[in-house]
Amino acid sequence: MNFFVYLIAMAGVTYLIRMIPFTFMRKKIKSVFIRSFLYYVPYAVLGAMTFPYIFYSTGSIITASAGAAAALVLAYFNKSLITVAVCSSVVAFITGLII
């Protein structure tokens, strides 16, 4: 498959999802079920994308587990996106040096 077919399909869908409601919708969604559904989608998506894949993200389950543990602890204490991302990488890297 040609890469540009993938690229256009991917960027096109993503843009339309952002553009259509932002540009044309002038009312509010009333259904509590649909609004609740949309509210939970990001959490469900990111949970499903993170586990179990995070444990295979560094090529070593041991370094990845150490990095994941660091990320969970820092995120629990509301640390910023950049702090969590950088610190967990550093922890994974240092663990790699030790083992």
Added chain:
Amino acid sequence: MKENTYVYGLKKGLATGLGYLSVSFGFGITAVGKGLSGLEAILISLTNLTSAGQLAGITVIASCGSVLELMLTQLIINLRYCLMGLALTQKLDGSFTTMHRLFISFGITDENFAVAAAEKGSLNRRFMYGLMTLPIIGWTLGTALGAFAGQILPAGVCSALGIAIYSMFIAIIIPDTKTEKGVLWAVVLSSALSCAFYFVPLLSKVPQGFSIIICAVLVSALLAYFFPKNFEEEE
């Protein structure tokens, strides 16, 4: 500082831009690791501006999946931008003509939405252009650095950076699990279901793009039924 200026928007987008720079560095490395070229990775970041969608997207592309699988994956994973866009339309001032909406809608991301939604009063288009500028530059530049510097950096550093994008996901979802039972259940259930798709022999034949869709739709529907959100309190 005046709150309807481009420069004020730039300042508000600085932290997000820096965060994106570090996370997309990891995305660039991952994309090249999956067999994409550096230029392809950069084009994806420049035209999509979304972490989870892109990561799932390159997974489908690397496995030579169908375009339908790719489009459905993007639709479900990025559906949240639809809600965020809807929420933002309630706060726009009179400066948003249809043409400006067409451009500004491209910049709706989790973090930009969070910053814009937290602004007091109505939003001006100049502020929104400022807000999205640095995140777009940071996301694209970081991808380029990751894709090319990734070939120079020691292997140990590269593999350690592969975790960055997943750690960012954790940083987004974990804080809200402390205060909201529904969110906690959503994260736990979808993670468990995703693991089932990965480890259970028959289920593991389902392509990753589809398994994420199934997890997201099933879990979100369950939670919307059992833990409907009380939106009246917020408004």
